[in-house]
Amino acid sequence: MKHMTLNNTIEIPIVGSGTNTFGKEGNQYTGALRGDTQEIDWAIANGYRHFDSAQLYNNEEVLGKGLKKSSIPREDFFITTKLNTREGFGGTDWAHAEIKKSLEKLQTDYVDQFLIHFPWDNHDEIVEAWNVLEDYYNRGVFKSIGVSNFEKEHLELILEHGHFKPAVNQIPSYIGKWNEDLIAINKSQDIATVAWSPLRGIDENAKQVLEEIGNQYGKTYAQVILRYQIERDVIVIPKSHNKERQAQNLDIFDFNLTSNNRERIANL
Template identity: 80%
Template sequence: MKSIPLNNGIEIPIVGCGTNTYGKEGNQYSGALRGDTQEIDWAIENGYRHFDSAQLYLNEEVVGNGLKKSTLPREDFFITTKLNTFEGFKGADWAHAEIEKSLEKLQTDYIDLFLIHKPWDHHAEILEAWSILEDYYNRGVFKSIGVSNFEKEHLDLILEKGHIKPAVNQIKSQVGNWNEELIAFNKHHDIATVAWSPLRGIDENANQVLEEIGNQYGKTSAQVVLRYQIERDVIVIPKSHNKDRQAQSLDIFDFELSAIDHERIAAL
C-alpha cells in the first residue's frame, strides 16, 4: 500500500476504506446496526489499513469492533473520524463529550486523523472547535487534525487565525465534479485532499470512456477513476459491500495513466 506524508510528517495510506453503511441492516445508511463486522473483516483481509469513519454515521463501534478483533496491532491501522457538526456546534462541553464517545466506540486511546465534518455559519464557533482539536493534537490524542467539506473561505479562517494548519480537507471529487480549483488551493497550502465517495457520478457516457481507457490496462472503470485520483495525489476512500470489489479498489498500483488518459478523464 502506498502512503503519502501529511504536512506534519504522519503517513496516510493513499487508499482507504469508506465505512458509512458498514454493519447496517440492508447496507442502508439509515439502517440499524446488525451486530457484525463483516465488511471490516473483509477489508482487513484484502489489505486495507486506512478506515474512514464519522460520528454522523452512527457506526463507529463497527469499525472499532472489527479492528479490535483482528490479529493486527493498533499501530498498523490509520483511523479517521469526524466531529458531527451538521447541526452546528453545541459548545465545548458537547465537543469534548462527543470526542470521548468516539474514542470509546473505536476502542482506542488515539485517533490518527480527526476532522471537523462540515463548516457552519459562525466563524467564532469554527475557531473554537478548531482550538479544541488543536488541544487534543498537542496532547497526542489526535495524531493529525483536519476538516471536511470546507471551502476556501473556511480554510482561510483557520489558516489566518488558527495555530495548527489542517493536515487534510476531505471533499467531494468525482466524475462530473473533480473540484480542481479547491484541490489546487489545498495543495498550495500543503493541505492533503481526501475524496469522499470517489466512485459516484459515473454515468453511461463516462463509463464508456473509462472502459475504453481501462481496457488498455486490463482494469475496470472504477480502477481507472481511483488511479486518476491518486496520480493527482488525492487520497481516496472507496466503499463496497462486496469483498471482490473491495480488493479491486486496492489493485491500482501496477499501471500508470498516460497524459492523453488524464485529459480524457478530466473532461468527464
C-alpha cells in the same frame, strides 16, 4: 500500498475504505446496526489499513469492534473520524463529550486523524472547535487534525486564527465535480486532499469511456477512476460491500495512465 506524508510528517495510506453503511441492515445509510463486522473483516483481509469513519455515520462501534478482533496491532491502522457539526457546534463541553464517545466506540485511546465534518455559519465557533482539536493534537490523542467540506473562506479562517494548519481537507471530487480549484487551494497551503465518494457520478457514457481506457491496462472502470485520482495526489476512500471489489479498489498501483487518458477522464 503507497503512502502520502502529511504536513505534520504523519504518513497516511493513499487508499482507504469508507465505512458509512458498514454493519447496517440493507447496507443502507440509515439502517439499524446488524451486530456484525463483515465488511470490515473483508477489508482487513484484503489489506486495507486506512478506515474513514464519522460520528454522523452512527456506526463507529462497527469499525472499533472489527479492528479490535483482528490480530493486527492498533498502530498498523490509520483511523479517521469526524466531529458531527452538520447542525453546528454545541460548545466546548459538548465537543469533549462527543470525542470521548468516539474513542469509546472505536475502542482506542487515540485516532490517527480527527476532522471537523462540516463548516457552519458562525466563524467564532469554527475557530473554537478547531482549538478543541488542537488541544487533543497537542496531547497526542489525535495524531493529525483536519477539516471536511471546507471551502476557501473556511480554510482561510483556520489558517488565520489556528495554531496548526489542517493536515487534510476531505471534499467531494468525482466525475462532474473534480473540484480542481479547491484542490489547488489545498495544495498551495500544503493541505492534503481526501476525496469522499470518489466513484460517484459514473453514468453510462462515462462508464463506456472508462472501460475503454481500462481495457488498455486490464483494469475495471472503477480502478481507472481511482488511479486517476491518486495520480492527482488525491487520497481516496472508496467503499464497497463486495469483497472482490474491495480488493480491486486496492489493486491500482501497477499501471500509469497516459496523458491522453488523463485528459479524457478530466473531461468526463
